[in-house]
Amino acid sequence: MKRVGETKEISGQSPNYLVAKFQNLVDWAVNSSRANSLWPMPFGTACCAIEFMATAASRFDFARFGMERQAFSPRQADVLICAGRLPFKLAPVIRRIYDQMPQPKWVISMGACASTGGIFDNYSMVQGIDTIVPVDVYVPGCPPRPEGLLYGILLLHKKIKGESLFDAVRRRDEQPLDEKGLRLSPETIDEISEPFGNSVHQFRSS
Amino acid sequence: MIPGALREEVGRDAERIVYVARERLLEAMTWLKNTPGQEFDYLVDVTAVEYRDRERPLEVVYFLRSLGRKVDLRLKVELNASDELAVDSVWGLWRGADWLEREVFDMFGITFRGHPDLRRILMWETYAEGYPLRKNFPLRGRSARAEQVRQALNANPEAHYSLEELSIAEAAGDLPDDMRERLRRGERGVIPEPPA
Numbered sequence: 567m568k569r570v571g572e573t574k575e576i577s578g579q580s581p582n583y584l585v586a587k588f589q590n591l592v593d594w595a596v597n598s599s600r601a602n603s604l605w606p607m608p609f610g611t612a613c614c615a616i617e618f619m620a621t622a623a624s625r626f627d628f629a630r631f632g633m634e635r636q637a638f639s640p641r642q643a644d645v646l647i648c649a650g651r652l653p654f655k656l657a658p659v660i661r662r663i664y665d666q667m668p669q670p671k672w673v674i675s676m677g678a679c680a681s682t683g684g685i686f687d688n689y690s691m692v693q694g695i696d697t698i699v700p701v702d703v704y705v706p707g708c709p710p711r712p713e714g715l716l717y718g719i720l721l722l723h724k725k726i727k728g729e730s731l732f733d734a735v736r737r738r739d740e741q742p743l744d745e746k747g748l749r750l751s752p753e754t755i756d757e758i759s760e761p762f763g764n765s766v767h768q769f770r771s772s
Numbered sequence: 773m774i775p776g777a778l779r780e781e782v783g784r785d786a787e788r789i790v791y792v793a794r795e796r797l798l799e800a801m802t803w804l805k806n807t808p809g810q811e812f813d814y815l816v817d818v819t820a821v822e823y824r825d826r827e828r829p830l831e832v833v834y835f836l837r838s839l840g841r842k843v844d845l846r847l848k849v850e851l852n853a854s855d856e857l858a859v860d861s862v863w864g865l866w867r868g869a870d871w872l873e874r875e876v877f878d879m880f881g882i883t884f885r886g887h888p889d890l891r892r893i894l895m896w897e898t899y900a901e902g903y904p905l906r907k908n909f910p911l912r913g914r915s916a917r918a919e920q921v922r923q924a925l926n927a928n929p930e931a932h933y934s935l936e937e938l939s940i941a942e943a944a945g946d947l948p949d950d951m952r953e954r955l956r957r958g959e960r961g962v963i964p965e966p967p968a
Contacts, residue, residue, distance in 0.1 A: 654924035655896050661925060689904055689913030689920075690895070697921050747926045752918030759917040
């Protein structure tokens with residue numbers, strides 16, 4: 567296959583130099599646009615949502631980082647911010663919201679409960695939303711302070727700016743559920759949601 | 773004298789607790805609500821207790837209040853875990869009992885006879901692991917985490933609408949095809965039998 571760059575010879579430069587330059591330019595333009603106008607889809611279920619609101623309000627104001635418009639419709643959102651614990655009853659809901667978001671999309675898991683289940687190590691709570699949707703940034707804290715969430719958002723900016731349109735490995739594909747309706751293999755889910763907290767000695771009948 | 777009263781206690785918070793025979797619960801409740809001088813017109817809460825002592829019976833607890841007389845009363849019905857866990861519904865007396873009794877049914881598996889719409893309310897309807905607040909229920913549930921995630925992801929988020937709600941939406945011409953199908957079949961999915 568003949569590539570554009572190969573027709574041009576510049577002394578002392580690799581023939582792919584101009585192609586790479588061009589790709590970098592395109593990546594820079596696209597990534598800056600994406601990173602600096604992220605539209606968040608807030609999914610607030612608990613006290614983290616209060617900190618999220620504080621982050622959105624005037625004192626901390628994440629509009630400074632291009633998140634002026636909160637998209638309360640997943641169809642117009644770029645980043646899903648799950649703020650708070652997620653019960654199993656809401657698992658299909660957040661999955662559907664994630665599926666409704668257009669590409670490219672990112673997910674921030676805000677707080678201990680969304681990231682790991684936190685203190686809610688019981689029958690009704692999802693042990694980390696990464697068993698349901700892929701997560702890009704985990705923000706620790708119970709709940710995280712607004713500065714923590716802002717730092718997570720800046721980390722997400724950094725991650726977005728490192729992506730490349732031309733890099734097939736980094737391209738974000740849809741991650742559909744498998745035929746069993748799971749995103750991860752059962753072994754992985756059991757591994758990342760292993761016993762934690764005060765119920766290590768719980769027995770299981772299955 | 774409250775009909776069907778077995779014995780009376782005074783709780784630690786100086787509140788009057790009356791134990792009522794299970795068969796005469798509805799009679800006692802009707803009397804408490806309608807008799808002049810009692811007038812317990814407000815059902816504050818319905819809940820249940822299972823004690824760690826397996827010998828002690830389960831209790832269904834009713835918190836009553838008379839708004840006019842400013843008096844509280846606590847009513848308890850004892851149920852042996854070996855017997856059938858069922859009491860009469862007080863929905864006919866206080867409409868507010870609807871969701872309270874559904875919650876007790878969801879968490880303890882106690883059936884309320886005569887309840888118009890006794891379904892799970894907190895857990896999803898196809899939840900198969902049993903009744904979470906019973907003492908024989910493991911804190912982290914009966915299934916492995918992966919199985920729980922699978923069941924949760926495969927649950928239909930809209931499956932909790934009652935047939936009445938579905939028919940209202942149908943009348944307004946505002947029902948998706950899959951839910952119209954469910955309404956036509958008169959069911960909300962397979963509701964599993966909880967483990968004993």
